Amino acid sequence: MTDTFHARPATGAPGTIRQPKIAVIGGSLTGPVVALLLLQAGFDDVAVYEATPATANLTGGLIGLEHAALDVLDRLGIGQDEFVAHDSETIWQIPVRHRRPAARVRRVYPGRNTTWTLLHTALARRLPAGLLHTAHRVTGLNAPTGQPALHFTNGHTATCDLVVFADGRSSAGRRLLDPDRVLRYAGYIAHRGHAHLRAPGLRDFLRLEPGPGCQYNVAPVPGGLDWTFYLNASPAEYTDRFGAPPTRRVFALPQHVSPAARAHVDTRAQQLLPAEHAATVHATATRMAVPVMDIDPPTRMVWPLGRGHAVLLGDALAPVRPHTARGANNGIEQAAGLVAALTQHRKYRADLDAALHGWQRRHLPDAVAAVHQGPAIGARLGLGTTTGDTTR
Ligand SMILES: Cc1cc2nc3c(=O)[nH]c(=O)nc-3n(C[C@H](O)[C@H](O)[C@H](O)COP(=O)(O)OP(=O)(O)OC[C@H]3O[C@@H](n4cnc5c(N)ncnc54)[C@H](O)[C@@H]3O)c2cc1C
Structure with missing residues (x-):
């Protein structure tokens, strides 16, 4: 057995292993969840390192969290009233033909919707x-x-004993630890917007499917409506509209959205969506775009490093397509599993390598499944290509 935690002696109960020094990379969602769970479990030498001067709303928008992730937040003392503005569990799936909605189907989501901003704020303030x-x-x-x-x-x-990389889809950790797994552009874009419009009758999540090559999601969020409009685009079209190739500009922020990109989205909304939704898109001043990316499925989450370890989790491990609604869920569930494994090591002297590999064995299959699920959903919707544009 290797005990790689060689930091300060524990001040806790006799028999516990000394306190490891843990560096968490990334201050968005997964990183703060790991850090708060570590503190709650009694690890007191934790630091979070974030690249941006102030954590920025890069991924933005609506995020559906399933019960397992909601329960982790609950156990951190973060009540849903703090980050769930609309407590609907209903998703309306609405086929659209010639801009008219057809018979809609109700699905019940096993979770609740939040937004990146609400959740990040709730985490960061703690x-x-x-x-x-x-x-x-x-x-x-x-x-x-x-x-x-x-x-x-x-x-x-x-220096530290354990590095936890939660640094997102362009992870430096993945580049350093698992360099062969590079992002590939999937051939379509999630155009996003927050419309400062009131929609008093809308409580639920609407998923409109106008036919191959398009999907439009919209739901109420504090201060308006959050929408995502998926449309196919070649790498050259992405570059023309957002100023850099999709593999380089993995988030197009409002300042990157060109007038041509805006006009294109407005036109497609006018051609494909029912009038009220096209009007919502049209009325949205601030827009963003996220090129949908694929990556080879991960084969590991843990790397030995000198006397310590490094791990990848969340989008750093596997950025999955947004339709899977699994990215943030995976990160939060992996964070909870990691802290459970580390706690067993520190409190009950569980073998650290075995604990970390047990964590990997439990969580890797879900991450791999989500990586595979994305292209399957995309193909069903006629979104994306099988060829890819790669980068390092
Ligand atoms: C349109 C859309 C809809 C989505 N819907 C859902 C959903 O319904 N359900 C769901 O579960 N997920 C959803 N997701 C995915 C979800 O947003 C992501 O999985 C989640 O934000 C990932 O969180 P993260 O903390 O792992 O990474 P990120 O949010 O990407 O954060 C990474 C952080 O690391 C920092 N960083 C980057 N590089 C470095 C570095 N070198 N050093 C230090 N810091 C660094 C970044 O600045 C950032 O703050 C959706 C995504 C999109 C685009």
């Missing part, structure tokens, strides 16, 4: 002062003295 280090972008990782060492673009270096 992080103790001094835990989050913004403007710290990881670029390198090694273990020259046996202890993992992180290197940041600002010149800072931090």
